[in-house]
Amino acid sequence: MAWMPDLIPLAGASAAARVRLDRLWSRGTAFLGCEVAIMGGAMSWVSERNLVSAISNAGGFGVIACGSMSPEQLDAEIAGTRTLTRAPFGVNLITMHPQLMELIATCHRHQVSHIVLAGGLPPGAAVRAIKDGGAKLIGFAPALVMARRLVKTGVDALIIEGSEAGGHIGPVSLTVLAQEILPHIQDVPVFVAGGLGRGEAILSYLEMGAAGAQLGTRFATAAESVAHPNFKKAFFAANARDARPSIQLDDHFPVIPVRGLVNAGTRAFLLHQADTIARFNAGQLSKDEAQLSIERFWAGALRRAVIEGDVENGSVMAGQSVGMVEREQPMAEIIAELVAQSVAALVQRAESDAIGRLGHRFAMPA
Ligand SMILES: Cc1cc2nc3c(=O)[nH]c(=O)nc-3n(C[C@H](O)[C@H](O)[C@H](O)COP(=O)(O)O)c2cc1C
Numbered sequence: 001m002a003w004m005p006d007l008i009p010l011a012g013a014s015a016a017a018r019v020r021l022d023r024l025w026s027r028g029t030a031f032l033g034c035e036v037a038i039m040g041g042a043m044s045w046v047s048e049r050n051l052v053s054a055i056s057n058a059g060g061f062g063v064i065a066c067g068s069m070s071p072e073q074l075d076a077e078i079a080g081t082r083t084l085t086r087a088p089f090g091v092n093l094i095t096m097h098p099q100l101m102e103l104i105a106t107c108h109r110h111q112v113s114h115i116v117l118a119g120g121l122p123p124g125a126a127v128r129a130i131k132d133g134g135a136k137l138i139g140f141a142p143a144l145v146m147a148r149r150l151v152k153t154g155v156d157a158l159i160i161e162g163s164e165a166g167g168h169i170g171p172v173s174l175t176v177l178a179q180e181i182l183p184h185i186q187d188v189p190v191f192v193a194g195g196l197g198r199g200e201a202i203l204s205y206l207e208m209g210a211a212g213a214q215l216g217t218r219f220a221t222a223a224e225s226v227a228h229p230n231f232k233k234a235f236f237a238a239n240a241r242d243a244r245p246s247i248q249l250d251d252h253f254p255v256i257p258v259r260g261l262v263n264a265g266t267r268a269f270l271l272h273q274a275d276t277i278a279r280f281n282a283g284q285l286s287k288d289e290a291q292l293s294i295e296r297f298w299a300g301a302l303r304r305a306v307i308e309g310d311v312e313n314g315s316v317m318a319g320q321s322v323g324m325v326e327r328e329q330p331m332a333e334i335i336a337e338l339v340a341q342s343v344a345a346l347v348q349r350a351e352s353d354a355i356g357r358l359g360h361r362f363a364m365p366a
Helices: 004-024 026-032 049-057 071-084 100-109 124-132 144-153 174-181 199-207 229-237 264-281 287-296 301-306 320-324 331-363
Strands: 038-040 062-065 089-094 114-118 136-140 157-161 190-193 212-215 243-245 258-261
Touching: 004 026, 004 199, 004 331, 026 212, 038 049, 038 062, 049 062, 049 071, 049 089, 049 331, 062 071, 071 089, 071 100, 089 100, 100 124, 114 124, 124 136, 144 157, 144 174, 157 174, 174 190, 199 212, 199 331, 229 301, 264 287
Parallel strands: 038 212, 062 089, 089 114, 114 136, 136 157, 157 190, 190 212
Antiparallel strands: 243 258
């Protein structure tokens, strides 16, 4: 049995693969202060205390979606989350929020360790306030040039989110963003997001240099998620191709691209744009009025879907990984599954390597 020495190490292959995984995302876990470098992407109305604490209690890193909350509401949400977990979690703030500075102060009062700024280049005053208050700042980089600029302005970590993601999206897929950005940004940890539904995919980005991953769609329907049963059912029934970006009819009237499930609401949005543009062309609306009317179409629509369960007329934001979301599962099970898939992929690679070495040995001339 001359080949045994090659195969003996495979007995502990899973344990060795887990060690390797922990090494691969060690920069991410050290930065976030958690066991598994998987962040729960902030989802307005969904990422509240229950989901956030469930992610952090499962070893990941939950992030509260502040969205349009007032400082008082955010204060209550952070306090509520603290009652459900002792593990670290973060807060996601939208840069356009009119009370951004008060929201930052609220985070500092609760000694929130990590603040994610979403929705455009973070204003200098917000960056300074976050850092002066001792929190770590995470920004979104939609391109390499932005990633470099954000690092210069002092962000402590970056998220690169591909167009496969649910919610507001950029035009470039994670496949391309990762190749464009990961080899060139070493100063800060970079987390990847968009379209991630399985551990094998997360692993492949870690091997490319990512520090960890951020998932939204895969977590939205967890047992701990307060999303309406209709919202969850819509996810379970959907395929990747049902999660599409919003369509803009006219270059003069920009529409911020949002990926979500196609429904009566998305179809009505097209008719609304066409009607509004026709009224503008007929001189019945000014350009500003027409633009505002298009922008306001979706006001309150995410809440309508997530909380009220109106998945026909509301905005059912979802990423392309929705096709991999099949049933309600406790968060701990989802995270364990993602870790197990990454570990299994590493074991498989170790086995292929061992078999390759064996083949090489037998192929050698005696
Ligand atoms: C229902 C829903 C709501 C979202 N709301 C927000 C938000 O309020 N702020 C934000 O920065 N990202 C938001 N996102 C994006 C997520 O934080 C995350 O980056 C994204 O879901 C990751 O891609 P994935 O959906 O393919 O996993 C949302 C995503 C979904 C699915």
